[in-house]
Amino acid sequence: MTQPYAEPPKSRPGQMTAVMRALPQATGPKVLRIGLVQGGRVIEERVVKQRTHVMVGASEKNMFVINAPGVPATFRLFELVGSDKKRAQYHLNYLDGMTGRIALQSGITDLQTLKSQAHRGPQGTYQVALTEEARGKIVIGDITFLFQFVAPPPVQPKPQLPVSVQSGLSSQIDWRFTIIAAFSFLFHFGAVGMLYSDWMDPEINEEAAIAGLLDSVRNIPPPPPIETPDATTDATTTGTTEVATERYRSLA
Incomplete structure (x- = not known):
């Protein structure tokens, strides 16, 4: 008895694959990818996203x-010939003393051989038209330029903030819990404040307190009379002092 054939489950694409598929794919002519090699090491590499001339030399511009x-x-070095950038074609310009090899539709050819087919420029340059399948290298002294045409990189979407940051902090607050906690805080601290306040103290009759104070002032006894010395006492005291003085002098 044969069992029915069951198709294997289709695997879903991964998250990274889905993201790459969602990115908008750039369309249009290919762009130049150029690498600068010196001393056997790639020291600079660029993809000319904006189709424009490629300038080389000692100038910082x-x-x-x-x-x-x-x-x-x-x-x-690479010149874009044509009024419309999308339809313009790149041309390679080189001078005497520059060497290298280029892979064209007709095959791989060195620059010296292409001089007979190249267009001569006003400054003694040689100009060769390049197709999007062309690639090669140009040697200038101890510097080598490697180039090829590649598909333009996909258009990068504008960076966006996460949804949690865009919505703000208020969207992350549990307002129901916050309101309940606020009312609980007010109720408990209000009750504690009432216990320690003077609202629960008994009332004091101020009129009775003042009347009692006046009665206590009235019942204060009068001060004792001040004693004043008379003339007889003063004379006796003076005579006694004079006698004591004379005795002291006689002893001296």
Whole structure:
């Protein structure tokens, strides 16, 4: 007895795959990817997202700043020819003394061989048209440029704040619990304040207290009379003092 064939469950794409699929894919002509190699090491790499000329030389305004013999301060290595940037075509410009190899539709060819097919520029440059399948390297002294055409990178979405930050702090507060806690706080501390206040103290009759104070003042006994010494007492005291003085003098 044969069992019916059960199809294996389809695996769902991962989260990262879903995010990558959701990103808008850039369309249009390919863009240049250029790497600068010196001493056998890639020291700089750029993807020219905005289709424009690629300038090299000693000037700081260039896209790639290099110091190489025979290269002017500003040299247009890759030139975009055409009025419309989307339909314009890149051309490679090189001078005598530059070497390298380029992979074109006709095959891999070095720059010296392409001189017979290249268009001569006003400053003694050689110009070769490049297709989107072209790739190669250009050697200028001890500096090497590697280039190829790649699909434009996807358009990056604008950075957005998390939903929790956008909604603010008020959305994270439990208002029901907060209101109950606030009323509980007011009730308990209000009750404690009433216990320690003077509202529960007995009332004092101020009129009776003042009347009792007046009665106590009236019952105070009068002060004792002040004794004043008479003339006889003063004379006796004076005579006694004079006798004592004479005795002291006689002894001396």
